[in-house]
């Protein structure tokens with residue numbers, strides 16, 4: 030009975046408790062993918078499987094189906110910040126800070142969206158063709174280094190409300206420019222880890238989603254078995270039925 034309140038307190042303690050708002054406008058974790066993996070709040074295995082940069086590439090997904098039309102999250106700055114927050118790249122406090130900044134500097138926010146789309150296009154080419162195309166790799170490296178190069182700041186280690194630790198990046202200067210740092214950092218981690226050969230596009234021609242194949246045999250074809258994989262299975266089944274003699 031004595032331990033229950035302690036556990037509860039740790040579970041519900043909001044990350045916003047950290048009194049660090051004065052240090053900088055935005056504090057970003059450069060290893061957001063690692064942090065998402067370690068977070069007990071991560072909602073299941075679905076999110077931990079996809080590196081942040083591939084999830085970011087998939088934000089251009091505007092296909093129909095699965096409950097309606099999806100919108101490109103880079104059409105609206107607020108939606109982009111929502112996505113960064115949902116992906117654990119920004120916590121609630123920092124997301125609120127960048128929203129305030131966007132309200133004060135709408136031109137800066139708009140420019141950062143244009144920039145994010147440019148980085149995303151290079152990362153999509155890297156995901157789809159990077160293992161075969163030196164040009165796709167070179168273009169992506171240029172974009173990654175452009176983002177890393179213009180973001181001045183300090184790396185820090187911070188204790189989180191749940192008792193864990195997170196590496197963070199405290200920016201100075203352009204807060205908007207720093208938004209892309211954790212995303213390109215995630216791509217850098219994948220390249221360093223030699224994962225590129227396992228990154229590919231879904232085999233369904235109507236689906237543009239990219240994924241990291243973590244299966245043992247490396248022969249995964251669909252972004253998701255529950256959607257594209259199932260559709261392909263049903264199509265094969267129909268084809269077999271059709272071929273049966275009547």
Ligand SMILES: [Zn+2]
Pocket residue numbers: 231232233236237238251252253257
């Ligand atoms: Zn798919």
